[in-house]
Amino acid sequence: MTRLIVVAEGQTEEAFVKEVLAPHLDPLGVYTRATIVGKLVTERRGHASRGGGAFSHWLKDIRRILGTDRSADLRVTTLFDLYGLPNDFPGLASHGADRDTSRRCDALEEALRLHVGDHRFLPYLQRHEFEALVLASLAALRGLLDARDDLIGLTTLEGQVGDTPPEDVNDGPNTAPSKRLLQHLGGYSKTLHGPLALADTGLV
Structure with missing residues (x-):
């Protein structure tokens, strides 16, 4: 091994x-x-x-x-x-x-x-900040959030990101994945929700 x-x-x-x-x-x-x-x-x-x-x-x-x-x-x-x-x-x-x-x-x-x-x-x-991986796991992230404002914010974020590859969302200091998550999800914790969402999504 x-x-x-x-x-x-x-x-x-x-x-x-x-x-x-x-x-x-x-x-x-x-x-x-x-x-x-x-x-x-x-x-x-x-x-x-x-x-x-x-x-x-x-x-x-x-x-x-x-x-x-x-x-x-x-x-x-x-x-x-x-x-x-x-x-x-x-x-x-x-x-x-x-x-x-x-x-x-x-x-x-x-x-x-x-x-x-x-x-x-x-x-x-x-190549891209950790939160770019989280943007590829928004469906899993939804199952980890329960606050109404966070769920509404997640819907807004899903609409903004759409089918854009997470790597291409990393387009500026104010619109990078981490900034988008902070803007729309007040209850999001990088150290808690990020790894859990990725664990649920898994690796290919």
């Missing part, structure tokens, strides 16, 4: 790995667990982990995991938002302005892979 450790940006991504990704990969022989950036250090110091921060913190976690476990069956990946990368991220100065997000992701993932320099490290950058 392959062991996969996902270094995630925050609690929402960690919950997504635990509740959606891990159950999906387990039947395929991949045991998956997540750790939030900085969690390895903050737990030892007795503090709560908040994630994020400078790339140097991310790199320390990745190298610490790979360095303390030299097993051949170990794989380490990342779950980082393309739009939230710190300024010192490898390759960002050269590729950060590329408007083609697919090409930008590929270039930055390759830069990160080379920077870490371990064949067991398989970097992944999320």
